[in-house]
Amino acid sequence: MIIPLLILIIIGTLITTASALSSLLSLYFEIRFWRDRKNTNxxxxxxxxxxxxxxxxxxxxxxxxxxxxxxxxxxxxxxxxxxxxxxxxxxxxxxxxxxxxxxxxxxxxxxxxxxxxxxxxxxxxxxxxxxxxxxxxxxxxxxxxxxxxxxxxxxxxxxxxxxxxxRFYIPLRRLSLGSLLRASFNMIGITAMQNPVARFTxxxxxxxxxxxxxxxxxxxxxxxxxxxxxxxxxxxxxxxxxxxxxxxxxxxxxxxxDIREAFTWSVRQLWYVRVYGFRGFLLYAVSYTLYAITLPIVISLSIINTWFLALGLLPFILGVIKDYVRISSIRALDQFYGINITRRYSILLALTSILNVYFSWLAIIKTMFTKSINWRGRVFTVIDAVRLMREKPLG
Ligand SMILES: Nc1nc2c(ncn2[C@@H]2O[C@H](COP(=O)(O)OP(=O)(O)OP(=O)(O)O)[C@@H](O)[C@H]2O)c(=O)[nH]1
Ligand SMILES: [Mg+2]
The missing domain is CATH 3.90.550.10 (Spore Coat Polysaccharide Biosynthesis Protein SpsA; Chain A)
Incomplete structure (x- = not known):
């Protein structure tokens, strides 16, 4: 009984520490990105x-x-x-x-x-x-x-x-949870853009x-x-x-x-990554799984010591701060952003990053089993996409 419990504590501590450290690093990179950016245009x-x-x-x-x-x-x-x-x-x-x-x-x-x-x-x-x-x-x-x-x-x-x-999503007429979740999900693209290795046109x-x-x-x-x-x-x-x-x-x-459409939209975005950049998709799946399982693990471990809960909540809190830093930096780029992206929306969107961990994780799981997508009324299957790609491989 003692040994399995000990193993659980060790694995749980490792996972929560890894996710706390990785979110701390993300926050550091976010601050550094906006601070070091030069505009020579x-x-x-x-x-x-x-x-x-x-x-x-x-x-x-x-x-x-x-x-x-x-x-x-x-x-x-x-x-x-x-x-x-x-x-x-x-x-x-x-x-x-x-x-x-x-x-x-x-x-x-x-x-x-x-x-x-x-x-x-x-x-x-x-x-x-x-x-x-x-x-x-x-x-x-x-x-x-x-x-x-x-x-x-x-x-x-x-x-x-x-x-x-x-792109940065904002609601057109009414704010809803669907808009917030899509906008939060979409911000992973900005993370990719900040990194020259992950960047794409x-x-x-x-x-x-x-x-x-x-x-x-x-x-x-x-x-x-x-x-x-x-x-x-x-x-x-x-x-x-x-x-x-x-x-x-x-x-x-x-x-x-709405939420349902936002989910389908997110699955379609991930579907492209799965089809055309499978390694990136795997990396994405692993890191979101790490974040997603942190919470249940720390909740179980908090029975032993409540400090586990504090450690487990840290990645979520750091994630909110990171998104707020990002959105505020975007708002400061130009009046166009400062006016269209309101302060209230910035706060809500940063908070949505907590829910987005689970939203994205579910979308990743759904994408693994999605054989076809509907893009502006046209249906494309994985088989179609792979067949087409094989007809003209990139030289
Ligand atoms: N002519 C033409 N335009 C298309 C077709 N499918 C999409 N588009 C256009 O291509 C652009 C991208 O389509 P979206 O549906 O916004 O793509 P998305 O899934 O949001 O993906 P992102 O490219 O990441 O924005 C838009 O300008 C569409 O109007 C098509 O079959 N024919
Ligand atoms: Mg689009």
Missing amino acids: RLINDSNYPWITVIMPVRGLDQNLRNNIASVLSQDYPGRRNYIFVLDSEDDPAYGIIKDLVKEFNVKISVLINRGRSKGEALAFALDHVASDVVVFVDSDVLVHRHWLRDLVSSLINGSGAATTY WGGSTAVWRRILDKWGVRDYLPYYLSDDYVITHFVHREGLAIDFVPESLVLSLEDI
Whole structure:
């Protein structure tokens, strides 16, 4: 009886100490990231900004579509810029909205129709119509500020191969637990962006030199992958150039969502990671399992000594502080963030990180058994994704 109890205490202490230490390290890295970040963007002469083409694939009506598109078009960018919107059909409900909206802007805009089967096919089609030095990919569900393009492209001028950023979710009309959980879950992407090893060119907002896309024939690969992020990241690495993370260009996604939809959404996000980056998925699964089992372990051990409870709660408290530091740093980047992300929302979102440990863990478990996803009305299975990938393996 004594020996099994002793083993339980030792294992329990090791697990709780590991998760307390790892959350302490995360907090340290978070503080260091925001403290050491340098912004050299505003020093570049206006005449150095290259000619760019912004490509937005669109399928369906995003909740804030009109404002999102208007923000992407209303840019304070010193160089020449074109836009390409690419839809799958004139019957798409977004088509009329885009056609109407673009009349209000005095820039060169093409609205193209590609009768394709995926986002990748739409992007490949749009790339056939690009002649500029830089391509900027942007999703229809993001709201940006006026310097978004300038800040992204500045990073390319400073020497990176691609400049990327990430999204931050805020509710559009009403705050709900679903919105908070999705927003909290989504923040793992910002963690990945802060680390050069885990960083990827996020398709929702990335600028890349066209010569890299042309040299490696990226256009020909895109239709074979459900994740454009995966393809472009691969080829920027092949080129030997850095992918830079530009927090100044963070985008906001204004959407309302309930818990059930937020869960399905999270499973879909993890499903891409499982299919295209299995090692990353495993790492994610192990670290969330560690966090998730900490609480039941310390609750059992607290029968012996209540200090175990204090040790076990530490990772959760540190997690809340880390998220609050992150959100406050984002709010301080620009008025755009300070106004749209309220203080009340920041506090609630940081607190949601506790629930998110279990939400993410359940989503990871569900993803392991998910054979197909539904992405904007299209169903894709693991078999489809793997078959497609094998037809055109990344060289
Ligand atoms: N033309 C076209 N556009 C698509 C298709 N599927 C998605 N899109 C667009 O591609 C972009 C990304 O789609 P989302 O559904 O926002 O993707 P997501 O799951 O949020 O993933 P992230 O890329 O991480 O934001 C949006 O601009 C969509 O409108 C498609 O089949 N055809
Ligand atoms: Mg999106």
